[in-house]
Amino acid sequence: MTSAAETPADRLVLEAVGFSLSALPANARIAVAFSGGVDSSVLLDAVVRVAGASRCIVLHVHHGLSAHADAWLAHCEAFARERGVEFAAERVELSRDAGVSVEAAARDARYRALDEMCASRGVATLWLAQHADDQAETVLLQLLRGAGLAGLAAMAPEYSPPGASATRVRPLLHLLRAQLEQYASERALRWIDDESNADTRYARNALRHEVTPALAVHFPGFRDALARTAAHAASAQRLLDALARLDMQEASRDEGRALSHDALLAFDDDRALNLLRYWMRTLGLVAASSARLGDALRQLREIGAAGEGHGLRIDHAGQALRSYRGLVYWEAGDSSEPADETALAARAVSELAWQGESIWRLPQWRGTFVFAEAGDATDDLDTIPARVLRRAMLRARSRSGGERMRTSDAPRAPSRTLKNLFQERGIPAWKRDVPLLYIGGDLLFVPGLGVNRAALPEQIDEAESRVRIVWREDLLIA
Structure with a gap:
């Protein structure tokens, strides 16, 4: 029988992990986000083999969404202990009135919990197990929802979110799901199968089970093509962000918590919208649709001409965009406070x-x-x-x-x-x-x-x- 170390899947996974490890300072600790699924199981197993157990810490988030969540927690802890790796877990409660899907709420809660666990343990690098199939699905989803460049850029191999304590690294992003499954099989790994992954009512699952198999038949290289699209979009987005940072120097007020109304409106629509998107990201706000941002900019221009800035209120994801005394800013909204009727976006009948x-x-x-x-x-x-x-x-x-x-x-x-x-x-x-x-x-x-x-x-x-x-x-x- 061929040993695991001699197989192509084993070599590809270990090389990917080794490449990401080489970018870190010597002896830097690595936190591995561990759900117990096949992808994170492969990542953790490979990290321990390449970096050693002493440099790793396993972080698990218990959402409580599945009846099996407690069993998954026990499995993850046992998997880590078998490899001599420190294990930590945190339970989170999801907000059901946040105006977003349960999946999005779970994702946001998971990343918050992971970042807090990294911060409390002084770990500056968080490794995630997303792979090339995940990247392709993300690009397709963003295309189907009409996302802009930031959305099409999908997942970066390395990313430091504003305000986060740990840099997120995706060592396996260029590997296929099939390659990870081959590695797991050769290593006789045990992993969790989340039953929700088969539910095609959710867009990502529908793509995974019904769309990408057909694409693979007719367009075998679609994953590489979509990865290139993501890379091109990320490059273009970096240029837009560089422009936005220049514009922020002119329009920023109160250490970036507000924008000058006049400075914002001095830009043309494309440049002003780019600044608004960038500003929202720096504040950690949920991205708004092009239609909502376009309507916000239209109203800002109208009230600017009329000199009635105090009348603006545009509600978005628990926040309200306001304009008062020459400043544009976001304040915490309240679902019990309805949006002004004038802020409602009209669509064609x-x-x-x-x-x-x-x-x-x-x-x-x-x-x-x-x-x-x-x-x-x-x-x-x-x-x-x-x-x-x-x-x-x-x-x-x-x-x-x-x-x-x-x-x-x-x-x-x-x-x-x-x-x-x-x-x-x-x-x-x-x-x-x-x-x-x-x-x-x-x-x-x-x-x-x-x-x-x-x-x-x-x-x-x-x-x-x-x-x-x-x-x-x-x-x-x-």
Whole structure:
């Protein structure tokens, strides 16, 4: 039998780890982010072989999302102990009202916990196990969501996030998943299979199981091509960041916590938007869409001309962009404080003469209205008679402010503003930018709030076929 040290997979993995190790100071300690999956198991095993157990520390984050999380923690600790490596773990609780997906919340919590564990132990280098397939999936996901250069740059081989205590290094980024699996098999490693990785409701899993296998058949070199795309995007992004740093010198106020309103607006739109993106990254804020940033810049220019900067408020991911006394700044937002109606981004109105369609795709909203058959469930307030949808043209349009609806079936129940209903239900401001569904001139359905009972006929035959309306956003990017 061929020994593991003589196989191509073994040689590639050890060379990759050795190359990253050579860039570190002698005797520098290495923290390995360890989930227990095959990728991080390969990385940890190889690091111990190349650097020695004494230079390593294994860091595990317990999210509590799976019923098997405790068993995974025990497995990871045992794996580290078998190799004589120091082990540390931290349990995190995810915020479910952060306005982001569970996957994104888990990722952010994981990196925060890993960085805190590195800082507390004086470790300046955190090694991660992402590989070439992960990189290709990330580039594809970013392309599909229309990301800019920063998104297309995907994962860097080495990256020092602003404010983080440890530099993140990805030694295996140029190796294929198949090569890592071959190494694990040859080394008889035991690893965890996370059941959520097979759930194709999530965008990354859908690409992994249904799209990239087909690409591999017709475009065998697609991973290398996408890696080159990421490298080109990263190079271009570095140039944009260099320009933004120059512009920050002119526009920055209060040690970068604010921008000069006049200095920002002195730049053309492309340059001003580049500065806003860079500024948000330096503050550690979640990236905003091009549409939201473009709307913010438009409003900043309008209020600049009118001299009414105090009126600006644009909510984004728990923060609010404000302009006051010549400064533009972010302040902590509150989901109970609705965004100003004037801050709502308008989109083109879409129309549909409904003839029984089950889906209505709205690309400008990055989502779809689903019309699902619901039988004759007359007691379900979320369903409506199918004939109502045929009564007039369906229209999907933006909020303009002041819209009202009645959520109760009681005929004399008062209507209430969408603003009050969103606030009452605790829907964060950044989730209120949704398409309103009208039937003719009547508001019919609001995602997150349901059916406007005032738009339905007073007399409904219990035997009528009914439809449930659902608003479904595009697959989350995880």
